[in-house]
Amino acid sequence: MRKLLTILLVFFSITTYSQCVSNQSFTLTPPGPYQPGDVVVVNYTLGNFTGINVNWIHAFQINLGVGWTNLTPIITPGNPFGSTGNWLWDLQNTYPGGFNFGPGWRFVNAGTAGWGTSSNGPFTMRFSVTVAPTCTPDNLNISMEVFDDCVTGGWANGNCCSDPAFQIYNGNVQVVTPITSNINHY
Amino acid sequence: MNYKENKQVLLTLFITMIMMVTTIFTYGQTTINPDTVCANATGEQYFVTNTPTSTYQWTITGGGGTLQTGQGSNSITVDWGGVSGLYPNAVEVIESNAANCPGTPILLDVFVLDLSGNPIGPFCAGDPTTPLVGNPVGGTWSGTGVVANAFQPSSAGVGNYVLTYSMAGCNTTINVVVNNGPVTGPIQHY
Numbered sequence: 001m002r003k004l005l006t007i008l009l010v011f012f013s014i015t016t017y018s019q020c021v022s023n024q025s026f027t028l029t030p031p032g033p034y035q036p037g038d039v040v041v042v043n044y045t046l047g048n049f050t051g052i053n054v055n056w057i058h059a060f061q062i063n064l065g066v067g068w069t070n071l072t073p074i075i076t077p078g079n080p081f082g083s084t085g086n087w088l089w090d091l092q093n094t095y096p097g098g099f100n101f102g103p104g105w106r107f108v109n110a111g112t113a114g115w116g117t118s119s120n121g122p123f124t125m126r127f128s129v130t131v132a133p134t135c136t137p138d139n140l141n142i143s144m145e146v147f148d149d150c151v152t153g154g155w156a157n158g159n160c161c162s163d164p165a166f167q168i169y170n171g172n173v174q175v176v177t178p179i180t181s182n183i184n185h186y
Numbered sequence: 187m188n189y190k191e192n193k194q195v196l197l198t199l200f201i202t203m204i205m206m207v208t209t210i211f212t213y214g215q216t217t218i219n220p221d222t223v224c225a226n227a228t229g230e231q232y233f234v235t236n237t238p239t240s241t242y243q244w245t246i247t248g249g250g251g252t253l254q255t256g257q258g259s260n261s262i263t264v265d266w267g268g269v270s271g272l273y274p275n276a277v278e279v280i281e282s283n284a285a286n287c288p289g290t291p292i293l294l295d296v297f298v299l300d301l302s303g304n305p306i307g308p309f310c311a312g313d314p315t316t317p318l319v320g321n322p323v324g325g326t327w328s329g330t331g332v333v334a335n336a337f338q339p340s341s342a343g344v345g346n347y348v349l350t351y352s353m354a355g356c357n358t359t360i361n362v363v364v365n366n367g368p369v370t371g372p373i374q375h376y
Binding site: 036037133134179180181182183185186 | 221281282285
């Protein structure tokens with residue numbers, strides 16, 4: 001009886017929170033704050049992906065504030081012990097279920113399209129972004145979102161829909177306005 | 187005050203002096219607002235401290251002023267008109283940095299000063315001292331025969347003179363003539 005209760009508790013705790021991502025980390029080079037023209041390299045690692053109910057990982061989406069431009073991929077995520085296929089850099093993709101993705105990397109399963117990869121990670125990737133020219137303190141938010149069967153519609157019994165976006169940077173452009181001296185007359 | 191205190195005061199004064207000299211050489215003179223220019227002055231130079239990566243947008247408004255040279259740079263020349271008066275915000279500059287972000291507009295009021303002097307004379311050599319009147323009042327008269335802003339024909343003597351009225355770096359002149367008095371012969375008795 002106690003064993004059954006324990007199993008039920010574990011089951012309910014998993015299904016209640018339904019988070020499949022864990023051990024996320026990042027580095028920003030250089031660290032903020034940032035001014036127009038600054039080029040920032042972002043390293044992001046998803047340490048572990050546990051697909052509840054055989055929920056496979058599909059994509060890493062990069063969410064950027066309006067102050068960024070020139071998003072450039074540098075290192076593609078790995079696929080340790082995963083399905084046959086590859087991570088594809090994509091600025092935009094609409095999944096068959098209508099979900100819009102991008103920009104970021106999405107896994108293209110070589111066997112069955114729409115299945116993602118069975119890999120549990122770790123997944124490490126790198127990209128760079130540039131602070132766009134501006135005279136206003138535009139938003140420089142950077143976050144990562146992990147999408148899986150539940151979101152893309154690749155597996156109806158998926159249960160990782162509530163994975164929140166992982167915040168990497170939350171700031172604004174440091175606008176530098178000139179400070180002019182008084183007008184002088186010779 | 188002992189020797190040590192004296193030394194500290196002297197050192198402080200010396201450092202202050204060095205800082206003042208450095209400031210003057212770095213930023214040049216400081217113009218008091220409003221600035222005063224002479225009517226119909228040409229080539230008047232205005233400037234702000236230069237930042238090499240910045241550009242400067244100047245605007246001249248009122249006073250008959252026209253920007254002659256230097257638009258885009260930190261230093262311009264302006265020709266002014268001849269109508270006397272105070273012109274608020276006559277000179278404006280907006281600096282934009284390398285990212286093309288504008289700074290706060292910097293403004294300067296300009297007072298165009300048109301001097302004039304009331305004509306006097308002609309005089310005879312023995313005439314009494316006559317006050318000199320300039321417009322606007324408050325300036326200074328100079329020239330031959332001028333004493334305390336008044337003209338003394340007796341001091342000047344016979345001749346043609348140019349008297350100058352000066353104020354705030356502006357000048358105007360009037361011409362004054364002192365003639366010989368009549369020469370009367372000795373009284374004769376028929």
